[in-house]
Amino acid sequence: MLVSVLSSQYPRFQALAEAWLAHGAQTFGIYEHGRPLACWPAGQRLLTPDLTATIYRYDEIVGELRLTGLRNEAARQRLQAEAALISYIVQLEYELQCMTADLVTSQDQQLALYRLTQAMRDLVTIRETLQAVVSEALRMLKGKAAFATYMSTNGSEPLVVHSPDCPLSHETIWRLYWQLQTEDRPLLIRKEESDTRWPPGIRNLLLLPIRVRGTIMACLGILDRVEGFGTPELKLGRAIADHTSAQIERILLYQEMIEQTRLRSEMDLARRVQTDLLPRTLPIVSGLDIYACSRPALQVGGDFFDFIQTPNHPFIFTIGDLSGKGVSAALLMSMTRTALHSKAQFMPSPTPASVMRQSNEDLYNDFTRIGVFATVFVGMYDDRNREIVYANAGHAPVIYRPANGSATLLLADNTAIGILPVNNFQNRHLAMKPGDLLVVATDGFHEARNSEDEMFGIDRLLHAVDTLAEQSAQTIADGLFHAIDQFSAGHPQDDDQTIIVIKGAAT
Numbered sequence: 001m002l003v004s005v006l007s008s009q010y011p012r013f014q015a016l017a018e019a020w021l022a023h024g025a026q027t028f029g030i031y032e033h034g035r036p037l038a039c040w041p042a043g044q045r046l047l048t049p050d051l052t053a054t055i056y057r058y059d060e061i062v063g064e065l066r067l068t069g070l071r072n073e074a075a076r077q078r079l080q081a082e083a084a085l086i087s088y089i090v091q092l093e094y095e096l097q098c099m100t101a102d103l104v105t106s107q108d109q110q111l112a113l114y115r116l117t118q119a120m121r122d123l124v125t126i127r128e129t130l131q132a133v134v135s136e137a138l139r140m141l142k143g144k145a146a147f148a149t150y151m152s153t154n155g156s157e158p159l160v161v162h163s164p165d166c167p168l169s170h171e172t173i174w175r176l177y178w179q180l181q182t183e184d185r186p187l188l189i190r191k192e193e194s195d196t197r198w199p200p201g202i203r204n205l206l207l208l209p210i211r212v213r214g215t216i217m218a219c220l221g222i223l224d225r226v227e228g229f230g231t232p233e234l235k236l237g238r239a240i241a242d243h244t245s246a247q248i249e250r251i252l253l254y255q256e257m258i259e260q261t262r263l264r265s266e267m268d269l270a271r272r273v274q275t276d277l278l279p280r281t282l283p284i285v286s287g288l289d290i291y292a293c294s295r296p297a298l299q300v301g302g303d304f305f306d307f308i309q310t311p312n313h314p315f316i317f318t319i320g321d322l323s324g325k326g327v328s329a330a331l332l333m334s335m336t337r338t339a340l341h342s343k344a345q346f347m348p349s350p351t352p353a354s355v356m357r358q359s360n361e362d363l364y365n366d367f368t369r370i371g372v373f374a375t376v377f378v379g380m381y382d383d384r385n386r387e388i389v390y391a392n393a394g395h396a397p398v399i400y401r402p403a404n405g406s407a408t409l410l411l412a413d414n415t416a417i418g419i420l421p422v423n424n425f426q427n428r429h430l431a432m433k434p435g436d437l438l439v440v441a442t443d444g445f446h447e448a449r450n451s452e453d454e455m456f457g458i459d460r461l462l463h464a465v466d467t468l469a470e471q472s473a474q475t476i477a478d479g480l481f482h483a484i485d486q487f488s489a490g491h492p493q494d495d496d497q498t499i500i501v502i503k504g505a506a507t
Contacts, residue, residue: 002032002055002063005086005093013038016082026069032062051076053083057090081261088250126150126251130161133220133244138163140240141206141233143222148210149177150218150248166223167202177219180207184216186238188229204228208241212248220244283307285315287383288432289505291473292319294498295444295481303442303498304337308344314383316344316355319500320376320417321395321442332367336374336417339363344378352378352391353425360393360417360425367418374417377440379502381432388432388502391425393417397446397458399465403435403504407465409458436504437469437476444497445480451490460487473501 006013017028017040029039029049036045049066053076056062065083067075130148138146147162160170168176180187187207206229210218220241225233282290292305302322309315318340322332339359344350347358355378367373375395379388392398394416401407414425430438441461448456460483468479477499484497 001057001090001094001097002030003037004097005090006030006037008093009089010038014040020067020070023075024070025067025075027067029066031064031066037063051079053079055083055090056087057094062090077261081257084257085254088254092250126248127159127161129244129247129251130159130218133240134161134163137220137222137237137240141222141229141237142225142227143206144224144226146223147173147221148218148244149173151177153213153215153217168221168223173221176205176207176221180209180219181216185209186234188234190228206233206237208237210241210245210248212245212252218244218248278305279307283309283315283317285309285381285383287386287505287507288315288381289473289503290317290501291477292317292498292500293477293481294496295493296496297444297493302333303444303496304333305498305500306337306341308341310345313345313350315381316350316352316378317380317500317502318344318376318378319395319440319442319498320374321496321498322374323372332370332372332374335366336363336376340376340378350380351427352380352389353427356391356393356414356417356425357423360423361421363417364421373419375412375442376417379438379440386431386433386504388430388438389427390430391427393423393425394419395440396443397439397441397461399437399439399441399462400430401437401439401465401469402431403433403437407437407439407462407469409462432502432504434504434506437465438502439465439476439480439499440502441480441499442496444493444495445484445499447495448484448488448497449491449494450488453491456484456487473503476503477501 013030017038020028021040027039027041027044029044030037039045049068050071051067053065054061055064065079065086067079130150134146134148137143145163145166145168147160147166147168149161150159152158158174160173162168162173186209187205189205189207190203202224204223204225206222206225208220208222209216210220212218220237222229222237229237278294279292282292290307292307294303294305296303303320305317305319307315307317318337320333320336320340322336336359339362340355343355343358347354356376359376363374374393376393377390377395377398378393379390381388391414392410392412393414394412396409396412398410398412399407400410410428413428414423417423430436432438446456446458446461450456461480464480464483465476468476471479480499481497
């Protein structure tokens with residue numbers, strides 16, 4: 001079966017292989033039960049492929065695609081999508097062969113259906129499918145005119161397709177469609193002599209439901225067959241409708257598969273871009289032990305952290321949380337991080353309050369128009385006084401624990417960025433002597449939930465900080481992640497989780 005498809009579609013498979021090689025793959029091949037059918041470059045064999053994707057005919061495995069040279073998630077998803085498309089072609093070819101076999105017992109009817117299948121085999125839109133069905137059904141059932149309708153369940157525009165000489169208005173066609181919905185069965189309508197609802201010359205109408213995913217989403221109508229519609233024509237009409245239903249179902253599945261693959265590729269690209277925006281290495285600052293980590297709830301998220309080390313400037317760090325999750329939050333996260341970074345890097349004498357104030361003025365109009373906000377914490381290390389100067393725009397939790405004290409929650413004294421056009425941010429001061437500890441996280445920590453929908457909460461977080469306080473910055477962060485993971489076991493991560501841990505150390 002796969003050999004037959006490869007033979008009839010070889011130029012397309014070759015173009016597929018060339019696209020993979022151009023994308024960076026070393027070899028690409030099509031195998032049937034472990035036997036190579038075709039490999040590119042010519043003469044190559046993929047004994048130990050990096051990626052494989054199975055080709056099915058219904059539930060039966062008929063072959064696989066093999067690829068070397070690429071191992072990333074986007075390549076895997078693309079290879080699976082192509083294998084699914086080839087599976088569809090294999091299934092279609094199988095159906096064509098089954099129909100051909102049935103010609104022995106029903107030659108004329110099956111030949112007509114075969115021609116319909118041939119006409120629709122390369123169609124990828126519903127409109128094209130309906131046009132082919134109208135044309136072929138009109139010829140096969142020997143009517144004078146024909147029409148077809150499609151009513152999607154996803155809110156897209158309804159479709160009406162008809163032959164050039166169809167005398168029925170769109171209003172009449174839709175009225176027939178809704179009548180078919182009510183009757184829920186094929187309708188054979190014969191015009192009475194006194195019936196004035198139909199245009200002159202129409203004597204009969206065969207109306208056939210086309211079920212897609214369990215509902216009548218489409219219909220096919222054949223008008224004015226000279227000999228009338230009998231049992232053979234009704235059977236053939238039902239076969240046409242069933243075949244059209246299967247074709248529409250495959251088109252919908254194909255469109256959904258392509259859309260899902262596109263979204264996965266976009267999400268993977270967004271995730272890689274967001275990952276590249278976050279600092280790749282931790283800063284080395286005399287007198288501080290620093291660690292930071294971010295774990296998005298989705299492939300991409302709205303949390304961020306950043307470190308700014310500029311010659312002749314103090315060390316500045318930021319952490320923030322955009323309202324919302326997913327791609328939209330990630331895009332706005334990039335805007336916010338860039339605004340804060342540029343202010344901290346290029347202002348002559350930056351302070352947390354001035355950086356926050358200027359960033360809020362830059363972002364306020366855009367945030368207000370979109371209806372979002374960002375909680376942000378900006379800190380600066382004053383190495384001469386061994387203290388951290390900070391400004392807090394509605395961010396929590398921020399936890400400070402002096403070397404010989406207990407963990408305390410520091411409340412924000414300013415509103416989030418994007419709430420007010422002008423915000424009077426104030427600089428606050430924290431001692432950062434050896435053993436003093438500052439933990440700045442996002443709300444994904446204390447709002448983590450368990451299987452009983454109970455939140456982790458601030459009290460548990462403070463207790464965990466006290467328990468881990470004597471450890472290194474990285475061990476403290478890892479311990480906090482472990483604590484919320486244990487607490488929320490069995491419940492998916494609801495929100496992004498980002499943390500910066502700064503601990504005073506000996507110089």
